[in-house]
Amino acid sequence: KAGVTQTPRYLIKTRGQQVTLSCSPISGHRSVSWYQQTPGQGLQFLFEYFSETQRNKGNFPGRFSGRQFSNSRSEMNVSTLELGDSALYLCASSFLAVFTDTQYFGPGTRLTVL
Amino acid sequence: AQTVTQSQPEMSVQEAETVTLSCTYDTSESNYYLFWYKQPPSRQMILVIRQEAYKQQNATENRFSVNFQKAAKSFSLKISDSQLGDTAMYFCAFMKHATYSNYQLIWGAGTKLIIKP
Numbered sequence: 394k395a396g397v398t399q400t401p402r403y404l405i406k407t408r409g410q411q412v413t414l415s416c417s418p419i420s421g422h423r424s425v426s427w428y429q430q431t432p433g434q435g436l437q438f439l440f441e442y443f444s445e446t447q448r449n450k451g452n453f454p455g456r457f458s459g460r461q462f463s464n465s466r467s468e469m470n471v472s473t474l475e476l477g478d479s480a481l482y483l484c485a486s487s488f489l490a491v492f493t494d495t496q497y498f499g500p501g502t503r504l505t506v507l
Numbered sequence: 508a509q510t511v512t513q514s515q516p517e518m519s520v521q522e523a524e525t526v527t528l529s530c531t532y533d534t535s536e537s538n539y540y541l542f543w544y545k546q547p548p549s550r551q552m553i554l555v556i557r558q559e560a561y562k563q564q565n566a567t568e569n570r571f572s573v574n575f576q577k578a579a580k581s582f583s584l585k586i587s588d589s590q591l592g593d594t595a596m597y598f599c600a601f602m603k604h605a606t607y608s609n610y611q612l613i614w615g616a617g618t619k620l621i622i623k624p
Contacts, residue, residue, distance in 0.1 A: 396551070436598065436614035448608050483552065491612060492540050492605050498552035 395420065397499035399484050405505045411472040414502045418465050418486030425467040426491065427459060430481040442467050479506045509534045511601050513615035520589055521623050528584045528618045530599030538604035541582045542612070543573065547595040558582065594622045
């Protein structure tokens, strides 16, 4: 069974631009979570999608948004990029939820904002 | 608000030794979940072990075991017979007892573990 995949793996953008990251979960998994990982703030939860609906949300500004498609693939969008958005963005999938099943992570997308 | 503290930013041990990584958390909840995740260099994060607070028995997974002290709010990870492949960042994470529409993981800052040959 293929693992969680994320595209692109690396991305360089400039301030003010917007970016879309993609995540394909493990086949059959319906829950997709997104995390931001930075040296300063560590790992922070962004949001979680389940059956095309945002089910949980962390404390990030509205510039961070996401969606999930009927095949469970998910996208994350960041608008009006700031230097502080430079981070590794991790996607993770589970069958139902983190507390019921094992959560599997993708390799991440490294976003650099110049 | 819940917080998770990993007091050891970096540790190194010799191969085959036993190492213990510490994690403490702060919560007023009585039911919750605790996790240890491993992030090897340039590789994907994987779940090492999970513990449900209502279970008094410490969780184990092969060479990995935890010492869960609920009263002390401590959740340490012991790695026995350490191997070179155990070199990684280890993250402790907390999640309060959740419903499907109300949960999120709170992460510690991580401990960088280096296993030396």
